[in-house]
Amino acid sequence: MNDPRKLLAAALCAALAGPAAAAVPSAEAERPAAQPLAAVPLVRGDLQFMLAAAHAAAAEVQAAHVVLQRSVDPHVRAYAGELIEDHAAARQRLGEIAQRKGVALPDTPTQQQAYDVATLRGLAGEKLDQVFLQRLGVEAHREALARAHREAIPVDRDEELARFAQDRLPALQQHLRKAQALYHANVAMEKVRARTLAAAPDGAAAEIREAVQVVHAMQGDPDAADLLKRAYGVFILPDYARAALGVGVQGGSGVLVTRSEGRFGNPAFYRLSGISVGPQAGAASGEIALLLMTPRAVQQFVSDSRFSINFDLALTLGEFTGREQASAGKIQDIVLWSGTQGAYAGLSFGVTNVVADEAANEAYYGRPDITPLEIFAGRVADPRNNILAMVLNA
Known part of the structure; x- marks a missing residue:
């Protein structure tokens, strides 16, 4: 008999990935998951948090790599490097937790996140930096903070996931503040350049x-x-x-x-x-x-x-x-x-x-x-x- 938690995780993964991903089951959803080490009941909110966090981490890392390759602003590039290091480490820790719970996590962004990353590849200069900072910096980290705050309250939630969410809050807040500062700076400097032109x-x-x-x-x-x-x-x-x-x-x-x-x-x-x-x-x-x-x-x-x-x-x-x-x-x-x-x-x-x-x-x-x-x-x-x-x- 199929494990109902695995079926629910696969269904949520497909839903978060968008219509295209839902039509074709991902390899991650079909991959045999490790048996949980302890019988810890997961509610739907726990699974949604894990899947959304995994998708977001993949999107942040992919987008940051694009910025490292194409941006000429050293401050934006430094910020992208920080995102790669932090989100990759967080994804690894989340994956270890998921393995203990018997849940297979995705390694790819959602359909919308993949579109955002693809958009970055077609941009350059200040426009590349602005889109990256606004969408993958400010907006994405606001969403990540909201998810982490909800999960960090261990009421009817898995305690291990609650601790993970609590630990993530300071880093996510730091990423958001830096993205906001760099975005405002980028927009202001663009105004200065516009006056010069x-x-x-x-x-x-x-x-x-x-x-x-x-x-x-x-x-x-x-x-x-x-x-x-x-x-x-x-x-x-x-x-x-x-x-x-x-x-x-x-x-x-x-x-x-x-x-x-x-x-x-x-x-x-x-x-x-x-x-x-x-x-x-x-x-x-x-x-x-x-x-x-x-x-x-x-x-x-x-x-x-x-x-x-x-x-x-x-x-x-x-x-x-x-x-x-x-x-x-x-x-x-x-x-x-x-x-x-x-x-x-x-x-x-x-x-x-x-x-x-x-x-x-x-x-x-x-x-x-x-x-x-x-x-x-x-x-x-x-x-x-x-x-x-x-x-x-x-």
Whole structure:
């Protein structure tokens, strides 16, 4: 007589795999299963969890291998490598449990998951990363977390499977958070690239207009407004994606304005090739600004063609505590302001490979080979009446 648990497992496997898989029984469903070591009754929910988890693990590993082969973003590739290692190990442990229960698990994704993996193979660049992060990163891990939460409550469920689900929760939550951070970063950087690809003069002017909006927001923050009055310069990134848990993101652009004889002058455009954020910053996207509170902080931008803002610089990136800090005479070289966090610790961020954006500066001022030094020295006129400085000097 056939074991009813095996029949139920095979039926559920076929149902989860889709119509095509249901029409042709899989080899996994027909494979003779090992006899359970203990007569532990499995309810339908246990079997559904095991089969769905096995399908999902196969999908994650297959998709991650595609990303390792085709993505050019090192952060997305690193995330894919983590998924392969973690989901493969989890699938092996689940398979050992299933063998003890007398259940044969599938080694392939469901029909829909297989379609998602096939879609990735036809993509490249940012689009590949976005689809992978959204579907196999964010959405798939939300579904996996929901399944694990249901199974982790050992009420009318198998205790061994409940422990497995409980153990999986931290890793699944970590995968979800990283996927969300990388996805938001990818989308934000795509917006930056889109502005760059637009008509160059109009694109540069649009970035100035967005920077003006950031200044308005800063002036509405009492602490930031006070810092602006004392700052020697301000570097504004109108569209920036912050990453969680120390995840770095690539790309970005910003506008720097410096003060001379008490007045802010003309803007210069810069590009960034990497940003990293500490765990306390959370995951969000929006505008940020670096307030340059000392002449040496400004000098770092003006004198070097390429540099980094991190712990390697002899710049003070300390804790911001508002007016008490100023009254105590503790002046930081750089203070980070975020549209969602206000002014906060410089220690929570790092910026690598800051370089003058020659194309944007040329497009905005209409002069080839123009340098930030010429801009800050006032040797060139702003063709758009320098609305950013007007707002800062108001």
